Amino acid sequence: MSGIAPGAAPGQALSRQEPAEAGQSFAAFLEEALARVEAQQREAQAAAVRLAAGQAPDLAAVILASEKATLSLQLAIAVRNKVIEAYQEIMRMPL
DSSP, X not given: OTTTSXXXXXXXXXXXXXXOOOSSOXXXXXXXXXXXXXXXHHHHHHHHHHHHTTOOSOHHHHHHHHHHHHHHHXXXXXXXXXXXXXXXXXXXXXX
């Protein structure tokens, strides 16, 4: 057991470090991330409209914007599912 906490004497509590001051809350981080996803969706939609109107010079840029928006949305959905899963797991914990 001495290899678990090197430098700590038996019965001596390890010093507890305070967490670094957070720059923003988790909710603010999620809100910002969702705003970026929404902006990418709007950008992809605008690129598709420009393409349909014949104003988009590069089809590859339109496809790239669409794929970026799709991947961002899929990531946001995956994060949402993990948050819900974690919440449900916490709710199942006995008190």
